[in-house]
Structures are given as C-alpha cells and as structure tokens.
Amino acid sequence: MSVFALVDCNNFYASCEKLFRPDLRHAPLIVLSNNDGCVVARSKEAKALGIKMGVPVHKIKAQIQQHGIQVFSSNYALYGDISHRVMQTLESLAPAVEVYSIDEAFLDLTGVANAVGLTEFGLHVRATVQQHVGMTVCVGIAPSKTLAKLANHAAKQYPATRGVVDLTDPARQKKLLSLMPVSEVWGVGRKLSERLNALGITTALQLAEQNPKDIRRRFSVVLERTVRELNGESCLPLEDITPTKQQILCSRSFGQRVTHYSDMHAAINSYVARAAEKLRHEQQHCQRLSVYIRTGLFNPNDPRYSNSASLRLDYPTDDTRVLLHAAGRLLQGIWKEGYRYAKAGITLSDFYDRGVTQPDLFIQPNSNPRSARLMHTLDCINQHQRGRVFFASQGTGNAWAMNRNYLSPSYTTHWQALPKVTSKKSSNQKRPFEI
DNA sequence: TCTGGGGTCCTAGGACCC
DNA sequence: TCTGGGGTCCTAGGACCC
The missing domain is CATH 1.10.150.20 (5' to 3' exonuclease, C-terminal subdomain)
Incomplete structure (x- = not known):
C-alpha cells in the first residue's frame, strides 16, 4: 500500500516575515498581494482578529490601526529562498519528495512504516524543519494524496494532534x-x-x-x-x-492606471522580456504568444474594456527580440485609446525542446547563431540582479510599476540586506532588529 | 482612491478527415 | 423520398489549485 505525507508550512508568508523579526513574534501580521491589493497571508494572531483571506486592504484600514497589525508587501525573493531551504531539509528526510507549491510538499513514505511509526516520523520531520529553518510545519499522512491533504488540514485545525495526523x-x-x-x-x-x-x-x-x-x-x-x-x-x-512547463505567464496590475500607449507598450515589453527569461531558464522554445489588457473591474463609473490577442510564430523561438516584435503587433491590434487600464499580461505557450523543431516547407527558420549567444549573455549579466541590461522598448519610466510600499529586506538573497547583529553595548545606536 | 499572480487539467464544439 | 459513422486536432472557456 502506498503512503503519502503532506508537509505544509503554517501561515507561510507571514512566518517568513517573522523569521527575521523576532520582535514581531507574537504580533498580528499580514502580507499583501502584489501591488499591495489584498491580504494573501495572515499570522495566527491576525486570523484570531478575524482578518479574512483575500480581503482588500483598504477595507480593513481601521482594524489595522486599532490593533497595530503589521503590514508587509509580498517579498517573493525571501519566500522563495526560505521555501528552498525547507524543501532541501525534506529531501534529506524522505526517499522521494514532490514539491507541490511554494509552501508544501508530498513525501513518499511507502515502506517507512516498516522501520518507524508514522506519527513518530511526522514529529521528526516537524522538529527537523523547525530546527534547520525555523519554520513550523504540519504533517498529514495517508494512503492517498487527497486523504493526506485532509489529514494535514486536521493537523492544523486541532492543536491536540501536535501537528501530525496519521490517517492510515x-x-x-x-x-x-x-x-x-x-x-x-x-x-x-x-x-x-x-x-x-x-x-x-x-x-x-x-x-x-x-x-x-x-x-x-x-x-x-x-x-x-x-x-x-x-x-x-x-x-x-x-x-x-x-x-516541463506548458505555459509561462507574466501579468501585473499597475500601481497607477495606465492611459498612454507608450506606458502600456513599455509594460507589455517588460513582461515579455521577463517571460522570455523564464522560458530560456526552462530550456524551451515557444511558438505562441498572447497579450491581454483590461481596465479596472470595480469602479462602476469607469468604462470597462478588456481584450486579448494571440498569434502563432513562424517557428519556435526563445529570442526576446522576436517575441517583443510580435507582442508589439498584438498590442496595436487590441489597444483602444481613452480607457484607464488597470492590468496587462502576456502568455507564452506551445513549447518545444530546444532544437526539436518541425521546420516549415516554405519558411526558413531563423538560424542566426548569434541569437542564442546574445540571449545567453543577457541572462548571465542579469543573473544576480534582474534588469541590469534591458531592451530600450521596455522603457525607463515606472509610471506603471506596482506598489510595494511595505517591502521587507531580501534578508537571505542580497548582500546589502543581510540582517545586522549588534551587541547590547551599542544599544544606544539605532537597531533595526536583534538576533 | 485603493481588489494578485502563476499555473494545470478537462470539456465542448467546430473544422476537418475518410 | 431517403443523406452515416468514426475519428483527430485545435481552441476557448471554465473549474480547480496555491
């Protein structure tokens, strides 16, 4: 019989923010979606105050004030890195691990029950992740993934389980x-x-x-x-x-409404550049590109408009320049003057492995050897700091950039953002936090 | 004034084939 | 007068997940 465990981090984003802020250990804390729009994570204290998942932050301003709730913008550089550490720990504990999402993984525990009690194993996983990363997880164990999910849910819901439920x-x-x-x-x-x-x-x-x-x-x-x-x-x-991925999306809500074509064009081109970077990271070529734009959804006084367009390229590519050109044509086809645009996005799909292309009888594939070298050079330069080199058509303005007004430092991924350790002696100096 | 982003899978329906 | 059956491929849209 198969046995699966589902390991899921508790209040993951909120817990990541608390990791480097021991001063906030018992504080109610929420993390906002991109653009500081909605609540996407809550610490247990914030949950206890009745803050609901997905609520727009502007609707709970009074509660934030009243209870001194700590507010953070999403910091995916931090969450991604902490996630990686949790997964590495899990991989050291189980024979096979499926990373299911940023904060959860399935483990294959088939056969483990012969050597050690399953609950005991779950408690060991929990203690090890706590010790290595400082992250609290719950463990659900069952003969199917769906039951393991349910077991995990129970482990979270009932404290008496000590965070582990064996549902075999x-x-x-x-x-x-x-x-x-x-x-x-x-x-x-x-x-x-x-x-x-x-x-x-x-x-x-x-x-x-x-x-x-x-x-x-x-x-x-x-x-x-x-x-x-x-x-x-x-x-x-x-x-x-x-x-392998089957599609790559890049979409954002704008920090401010976009009304000029040039701003929209720059935004779309930036998304295309980012998506193409991801595509090359996957070592894939794509043959389909689609672009969509839309106005806001919630203001009844604003006229609404949304549209999308897609096209099939003559041959699969991972060259940002080819994709930018195609995206420009698509945007021209759907852009309408006079609207206040709130969001735009692009999708790459129809993927092929590099070098596995069915050529067209009539169209010469672009076999420019400089393309691959140019893209590779671009990616190398941008590897450690995104956006060092970019295409002029991405623009230099940030009229459309998203709001991230409560962003925490990238504690674990930027040298400049490393937490400082200070001694008690220098306590008269300004200390952001202590470890 | 202010409401996220990135994915997967399935199904229905149309175009097309013999 | 009566006009089939079996199949593939593609796309759009919807439902779900975190």
Whole structure:
C-alpha cells in the first residue's frame, strides 16, 4: 500500500516575515498581494482578529490601526529562498519528495512504516524543519494524496494532534471524513461544492460514499478520482520529477492606471522580456504568444474594456527580440485609446525542446547563431540582479510599476540586506532588529 | 482612491478527415 | 423520398489549485 505525507508550512508568508523579526513574534501580521491589493497571508494572531483571506486592504484600514497589525508587501525573493531551504531539509528526510507549491510538499513514505511509526516520523520531520529553518510545519499522512491533504488540514485545525495526523487507519479516515465539509476536499472548489450541496452531499464522507462511475457520469473524471482517493485508493502518483512547463505567464496590475500607449507598450515589453527569461531558464522554445489588457473591474463609473490577442510564430523561438516584435503587433491590434487600464499580461505557450523543431516547407527558420549567444549573455549579466541590461522598448519610466510600499529586506538573497547583529553595548545606536 | 499572480487539467464544439 | 459513422486536432472557456 502506498503512503503519502503532506508537509505544509503554517501561515507561510507571514512566518517568513517573522523569521527575521523576532520582535514581531507574537504580533498580528499580514502580507499583501502584489501591488499591495489584498491580504494573501495572515499570522495566527491576525486570523484570531478575524482578518479574512483575500480581503482588500483598504477595507480593513481601521482594524489595522486599532490593533497595530503589521503590514508587509509580498517579498517573493525571501519566500522563495526560505521555501528552498525547507524543501532541501525534506529531501534529506524522505526517499522521494514532490514539491507541490511554494509552501508544501508530498513525501513518499511507502515502506517507512516498516522501520518507524508514522506519527513518530511526522514529529521528526516537524522538529527537523523547525530546527534547520525555523519554520513550523504540519504533517498529514495517508494512503492517498487527497486523504493526506485532509489529514494535514486536521493537523492544523486541532492543536491536540501536535501537528501530525496519521490517517492510515480506515476507521480514523471515516471519522475525519464525517467531520469535514465537502468544500474542504482537495479538488472541490466553490462551484462543485454548490452542485454537491444541492444533491445533499455536504460532508467529505458523503462524497466518499458515492458510486465513482456515477460521479464520473454526472460530473467528471476528475471528481471520480477524488471519490476513489477519499476511499484510500491512490490515483495520483507522487511526481518527484518536475514536469516541463506548458505555459509561462507574466501579468501585473499597475500601481497607477495606465492611459498612454507608450506606458502600456513599455509594460507589455517588460513582461515579455521577463517571460522570455523564464522560458530560456526552462530550456524551451515557444511558438505562441498572447497579450491581454483590461481596465479596472470595480469602479462602476469607469468604462470597462478588456481584450486579448494571440498569434502563432513562424517557428519556435526563445529570442526576446522576436517575441517583443510580435507582442508589439498584438498590442496595436487590441489597444483602444481613452480607457484607464488597470492590468496587462502576456502568455507564452506551445513549447518545444530546444532544437526539436518541425521546420516549415516554405519558411526558413531563423538560424542566426548569434541569437542564442546574445540571449545567453543577457541572462548571465542579469543573473544576480534582474534588469541590469534591458531592451530600450521596455522603457525607463515606472509610471506603471506596482506598489510595494511595505517591502521587507531580501534578508537571505542580497548582500546589502543581510540582517545586522549588534551587541547590547551599542544599544544606544539605532537597531533595526536583534538576533 | 485603493481588489494578485502563476499555473494545470478537462470539456465542448467546430473544422476537418475518410 | 431517403443523406452515416468514426475519428483527430485545435481552441476557448471554465473549474480547480496555491
């Protein structure tokens, strides 16, 4: 029988911010989405104050003032680095690890139960990550990924579990399933919950008791798998080899509304340059590019407009210049003067491995050998500090740049931002923090 | 005044093939 | 008068995830 563990960091972004600010250890703290728009992470103190996930920050200004809630912009350089450290620790503990997201991983524990108790193993994982990285994690253990997710949820919800729930026993599975609303099940979102509730299926157990074939007919093959997984039948294998990406997106909301074509053009070109950089990092070429722009969604007085356009390139490429040219043509086709634009983005798709190209009978592929060298040089120069070298069409203005007004230092990834350690003696000096 | 970003997978429907 | 069946490929859109 397979055994999976799901290891998930508690309040990940909020915990990362606290790592280097011991003075804020017990403070309510929230992290905002890009552009300082919504709340995307909350410390347990902030949760206790009733701050909801996803709420626009301007709607909770009074609470922030009243309770002295600490506010941070998203600092992905920091979160990415801490995540990497957590994953490295997990890889030292388990035979196979699937990094599922920035703050969680599945471990393959098949066979581990022969050597050591599963709960004991979970507690060891928890203690080791705490010691190595200072991050608190919860561990859910079960015969399928979907059940492991649910076990993890329980480990978070009930402190008496000490952060580890072993759900390999079918009787325990049944009990937990009966306590969980169906909306908590992995793969059951808002729409599916509504449809299931309408059929009288409100708990995870009720979903587990459905006939899989029936569910497939009325819903989809995806939900059928969920039903099977809830019954302990593993349908989703551990994917410990990261599959190649199928698309790369780069999109941003603007710090201020964009009204000039030149600003939009510069923004789009910057996104294209960033996406092309990611594409080369994946060692892929792409043949499809799409561009979209839109106005704000929430101001009833502003006229709304949104549009997108895409095209297929003559041959797959990873040359930023080719993509910039194509993006310019697409933007011209959808740009309309007179609107206040709030957001834009681009998508690269239709990927091919480098050198694996089906040539067209009539079109000569661009075999310019300088292209690859130029892009490689560009990436090398920008490796440690993004944007040292860039294309003129990305512009130098930042009229459209996103707001990040509460950004913490990149403690672990920039030399200049390393935390300072000061002695008590110099306590009359200004100390940002102590370690 | 102010509401995120980056992904995956599945399905339906149309165009096309013999 | 009566006008099939089986299949592929592509795209757009929707649902889900963190």
